Amino acid sequence: MVGIIMGSDSDLPIMQEAANFLASLSIPYELTIVSAHRTPIRMVEYAQNAKSRGIQVIIAGAGGAAHLPGMVASLTTLPVVGVPIKSSNSIDGWDSILSILQMPNGIPVATVALNAAKNAAILSARILGSSNDEITEKLTRYQQEMEAQVEEKIEKVKEKYPNRFDK
Numbered sequence: 001m002v003g004i005i006m007g008s009d010s011d012l013p014i015m016q017e018a019a020n021f022l023a024s025l026s027i028p029y030e031l032t033i034v035s036a037h038r039t040p041i042r043m044v045e046y047a048q049n050a051k052s053r054g055i056q057v058i059i060a061g062a063g064g065a066a067h068l069p070g071m072v073a074s075l076t077t078l079p080v081v082g083v084p085i086k087s088s089n090s091i092d093g094w095d096s097i098l099s100i101l102q103m104p105n106g107i108p109v110a111t112v113a114l115n116a117a118k119n120a121a122i123l124s125a126r127i128l129g130s131s132n133d134e135i136t137e138k139l140t141r142y143q144q145e146m147e148a149q150v151e152e153k154i155e156k157v158k159e160k161y162p163n164r165f166d167k
Contacts (some may be wrong), residue, residue: 001027001028001029001030001053001054001055001056002018002022002027002028002029002030002055002056002057002058002059002121002124002128003029003030003046003050003055003057003058003059004018004019004022004029004030004031004032004058004059004061005032005033005046005058005059005060005061005068005072006033006034006060006061006062006068006085007029007033007034007035007036007037007038007061007062007063007066007068008035008062008063008087009033010063010087010088011062011063011085011087012060014061014083014085014117015031015059015061015083015085015155016115016117016119017117017118017121018059018061018083018118018120018121018122018124019031020118020121021031021118021121021122021125021149022121022124022125024142025059025125025135025139025142026138027108027124027125027128027135032046034046034060034068034072034074035068035130036062036067036068036071037065038069043068043071043072043075044075046072047071047072047075047076048075048076049078050059050076050078051076051077051078055078056078056079056126056127057078057079057080057081057127058071058072058076058078058079058080058081058129059080059081059083059117059120059121059124060080060081060082060109061082061083061084061085061117061120062081062082062083062084062085062086062096062099062100063084063086063087063088063089063090063093063096064087064089064090064095064096065096065099066082066085066094066095066096066100067086067099068082069081069082069083069109069111070082070103070107070109072102072108073103073108073109074107078109079110079124079127080108080109081109081110081111081112081120081123081124082100082101082109082110082111082112082120083100083112083115083116083117083120084096084097084099084100084101084111084112084113084114084115085114086114086115093114093115096114097111097114103129110123120146122139122142125138125139126139135143145166
């Protein structure tokens with residue numbers, strides 16, 4: 001199971017993308033709000049109890065100072081994937097990116113691109129898939145579907161611009 005946490009309900013539109021992807025692969029997940037600053041005790045309890053509740057990977061999205069992913073990573077041995085979110089109090093998202101990316105040695109947080117919760121879910125599925133062939137098969141099909149979509153787009157471009165398209 002994957003735990004999807006975020007610092008505020010304003011992060012939900014971004015973090016919903018992670019939930020949607022995991023659901024598309026039938027990977028169980030939970031989704032909740034855990035604020036590092038406003039509910040620190042809840043954050044500690046969530047991180048320390050996640051593994052015993054069956055969580056195998058945590059996706060943590062946060063904007064602004066974005067302490068949630070790093071603080072959760074400091075409290076668990078589970079892999080944590082951080083999603084920097086461009087929020088209303090953000091400096092174009094750079095504060096969130098750097099807060100999640102620049103973790104000290106010993107407290108790793110995998111960091112995806114700004115607002116890239118779907119990539120966090122894909123990475124989480126890959127982590128789970130390293131020991132689960134069923135998830136690996138689903139990820140392989142997903143990649144094949146992406147490839148087929150690109151091939152379809154190539155054909156549309158060829159039709160629109162004959163004699164101008166180099167394969």
